Amino acid sequence: MSIEVKNLIKTFDDKRVIDEVSFKVNDSETLAVVGFSGSGKSTILKLICGLLKPDSGEIMTTEGDIAMVFQYSALFDSLNVADNISFALRERKDLRKKYNEDELKEIVRQKLELVGLKGIENKFPSELSGGMQKRVSFARAIVTEPNTILYDEPTAGLDPISSTLIEDYIVRLKEETKAASIVVTHQMSTITRTADRVIMLYDGKIVFEGTPEEMLRQENEYTKQFVTASLEGPMKMIA
Amino acid sequence: MGALQKYYKQSATYKIFVGILSELTEFLDTVGKITIKCFQLFKAFFTSKIDKKELMEQCHRFGVTSLPITLSIVGMTSIIVSSQVAEEMVKQGGGHLVGLLITMLIIREVGAIMSGFAITSMIGSSMASELATMRVTEQIDAMEVLKVNPVEYLFVPRVLAGILMMPVIVILVSVVGVLAGAITSALTTDLTFIAYFDSAWLGVYMKDLSVCLLKAVAFGGTIALISCTCGFHASGGAKGVGLATTKAVVWSFVSIVIWDMLFAIAFFF
Numbered sequence: 001m002s003i004e005v006k007n008l009i010k011t012f013d014d015k016r017v018i019d020e021v022s023f024k025v026n027d028s029e030t031l032a033v034v035g036f037s038g039s040g041k042s043t044i045l046k047l048i049c050g051l052l053k054p055d056s057g058e059i060m061t062t063e064g065d066i067a068m069v070f071q072y073s074a075l076f077d078s079l080n081v082a083d084n085i086s087f088a089l090r091e092r093k094d095l096r097k098k099y100n101e102d103e104l105k106e107i108v109r110q111k112l113e114l115v116g117l118k119g120i121e122n123k124f125p126s127e128l129s130g131g132m133q134k135r136v137s138f139a140r141a142i143v144t145e146p147n148t149i150l151y152d153e154p155t156a157g158l159d160p161i162s163s164t165l166i167e168d169y170i171v172r173l174k175e176e177t178k179a180a181s182i183v184v185t186h187q188m189s190t191i192t193r194t195a196d197r198v199i200m201l202y203d204g205k206i207v208f209e210g211t212p213e214e215m216l217r218q219e220n221e222y223t224k225q226f227v228t229a230s231l232e233g234p235m236k237m238i239a
Numbered sequence: 240m241g242a243l244q245k246y247y248k249q250s251a252t253y254k255i256f257v258g259i260l261s262e263l264t265e266f267l268d269t270v271g272k273i274t275i276k277c278f279q280l281f282k283a284f285f286t287s288k289i290d291k292k293e294l295m296e297q298c299h300r301f302g303v304t305s306l307p308i309t310l311s312i313v314g315m316t317s318i319i320v321s322s323q324v325a326e327e328m329v330k331q332g333g334g335h336l337v338g339l340l341i342t343m344l345i346i347r348e349v350g351a352i353m354s355g356f357a358i359t360s361m362i363g364s365s366m367a368s369e370l371a372t373m374r375v376t377e378q379i380d381a382m383e384v385l386k387v388n389p390v391e392y393l394f395v396p397r398v399l400a401g402i403l404m405m406p407v408i409v410i411l412v413s414v415v416g417v418l419a420g421a422i423t424s425a426l427t428t429d430l431t432f433i434a435y436f437d438s439a440w441l442g443v444y445m446k447d448l449s450v451c452l453l454k455a456v457a458f459g460g461t462i463a464l465i466s467c468t469c470g471f472h473a474s475g476g477a478k479g480v481g482l483a484t485t486k487a488v489v490w491s492f493v494s495i496v497i498w499d500m501l502f503a504i505a506f507f508f
Contacts, residue, residue: 049384068384074377088385091392096288137381144385 002027002180003048003148008057010043017043019204020057025197027062027147030174030181032195032212034226036235039201041184042071045150048182061148062180067141068150072157073133075125075140082108082121085140095144111139114176115169131162138169142177149173151183155190167193188227191215200226202235269469269490276468279390280398287391294396301397301459302404305361306411309354313412316349317341317419325424334430338439341420346443346451347507350413352499355458358405359491363466366397367487370470371480379471389471398463405459406452413451450506457498462491 003025010018017040025031033041046052048059049066075084086104089095099107105121112118115135125133134154141149151170155163167190174181174194183194191198192212200208200215200222207222208215218224225233247253325337370393373379382389421435466487473483 046380051380051383065386066384068381070377070381072376074381076373076378076381077376087382088387091387092385093288140381140385 002029002062003182004058004060005044005048006058006060008044008047008059009055010040010047010052011055016204018047018054021201021204021206022057023199023206023209025180025182027180028174028178029196030170030183030194032191032198033182033184033201034186034191034198035201036186040204041201042152044201045152045182045184048148049150064148065144065146066148066150067144067146067179069134069137069141069152069154071153073125073130073137075133075137077125080122080124081112081128081136084125084136085111085143087140088144092144107143108139111143112136114142114173115139116165129162131158131165134158134162134166135169138166138173142173145177147177147179149177149179149181151181151185153185154183155185155187160189163187163189164193170194207234269486272472273465273468273490276390276394276471277464280394280464283388283391283395284399287388287395289399290392290396294399297396297400298404300365301358301362301400301463302407305358306408308361309357309408309412310415312357313345313350313353313416314419316353317345317416318423320344320349321420321423322427325420325428325430329428329430334428335434335438336441337424337428337430338421338435338437339442341424341435342417342439343442343447345413345416345420346447348499350416351409351451351454351458352495354405354408354412354455355462355495356492358408358459359462359466359488359495363462363491364484364488366463366466367470367473368480368484370467371473371483372470374471374473375476375479393471394464394467397467398460401459401461401463402456403459405462406455409451409455446506450502454498454502457502458495461494461498465491465494 005024006022008018008021009016021040021044023031033044035041043052045068047054048061049068076087079087082105083090085108089099089104089107108121109118112120115138117132117135117139120128120132120136125136128136154170155166158166170181170183170190171194173179181194183190185191195212198208198210198212198215199206202222208220215223216227218227221234224230225235321337321341324340325334328334328337328340370379373393379389379393382392417439421432421439424430424435425432469483469487469490473479475482
């Protein structure tokens with residue numbers, strides 16, 4: 001077991017955004033969390049990585065680091081790429097004396113290589129394209145060798161080719177790190193290319209749980225509506 | 240009962256009451272956040288590794304970039320006051336006290352308070368908007384997920400720079416203020432520099448200089464702490480950044496005046 005969530009509840013302003021949600025993700029497994037905007041997908045990630053506190057319920061993770069790749073990369077814009085990637089190793093109390101400058105440079109080079117980038121150590125985030133920023137944020141996330149990686153809409157706003165590239169890196173990182181991963185997305189290609197299992201959220205509850213293939217079969221009325229992008233179905237959008 | 244309740248909720252009295260209550264809640268919320276950050280910062284001063292490069296950068300930002308504005312504001316205030324006061328005092332036979340009055344005014348009040356206002360508008364607002372932008376673009380969230388304490392990384396160098404640099408700024412602006420007063424008095428009356436400086440030191444004691452420096456430390460630390468806290472707790476997008484910046488400036492201005500009043504009561508009452 002790497003992540004186990006039991007009966008999780010989170011409320012914002014009297015609205016129950018997460019309503020008794022339970023699921024499990026094993027090591028070397030990727031779970032896609034899908035659903036409409038505002039269905040509580042990103043909230044689940046923030047609860048797992050500790051940015052939000054649940055009202056009730058349990059979140060159990062295997063001992064070790066949790067990394068998160070943010071929707072808009074969230075790179076530190078005053079630091080260059082090398083300093084962004086090595087940030088945790090330089091600033092975290094338990095890691096700051098572990099590596100010397102040469103070792104840090106080598107780690108940065110290795111992590112950049114892992115996400116298919118090189119020679120951009122001295123560039124600032126504003127000098128990079130959206131896809132490159134996303135890959136740098138991948139490199140920053142895995143620098144502490146996490147055993148859980150959370151991706152918040154990793155392919156949102158990217159062109160189809162960049163999306164494919166990012167999806168390939170999600171698969172590659174899972175294979176390299178053996179980490180349990182959760183990918184929040186509503187992009188079908190990201191679901192089919194990266195996920196081993198899928199859960200669909202609606203109104204704070206899980207309305208579907210299965211493999212991407214099962215989801216595409218559209219046997220569930222929720223997945224049918226989602227896959228066909230139909231306005232007709234059990235899920236109502238608030239206009 | 241339902242209709243009555245609905246009618247009451249539309250009344251001006253109800254709206255005013257709700258408005259006051261929400262302002263009061265907001266006020267107490269901000270006081271609470273600043274107090275909590277103050278305690279966390281105090282702890283962080285002893286536990287965190289101070290990044291010398293970052294500290295130097297913040298000192299440069301706080302002390303050097305703000306200097307032209309603070310020097311101009313205090314210098315001009317001194318010119319405004321002395322051009323109006325010197326001639327009248329000489330006429331009334333108090334020419335021998337012009338230097339004393341201007342120097343006391345600059346050292347006790349104008350130097351520190353005007354610098355505080357200038358630094359708030361220039362540096363405090365930029366600190367608040369910087370941290371607010373980091374908050375709304377999830378950079379602070381990323382820092383927390385990477386298990387780096389934002390109070391240690393963001394607050395410590397900024398507040399320390401405020402505490403260290405503000406006394407330096409106040410000393411420099413006070414010197415410029417006293418000199419500007421001397422030049423203006425010499426130009427508007429027949430007072431000599433020697434007469435001005437002879438009287439300048441008559442009423443200025445070590446206590447005045449010490450209180451002036453203490454004030455500078457309090458103002459510098461408070462501006463940085465309030466600006467960082469308001470930015471740190473920003474929410475929403477561009478509007479949130481704007482609101483956080485405005486809040487930082489207003490709260491810093493009010494806090495400077497409150498500090499000044501407390502110093503006046505404690506040392507000169």
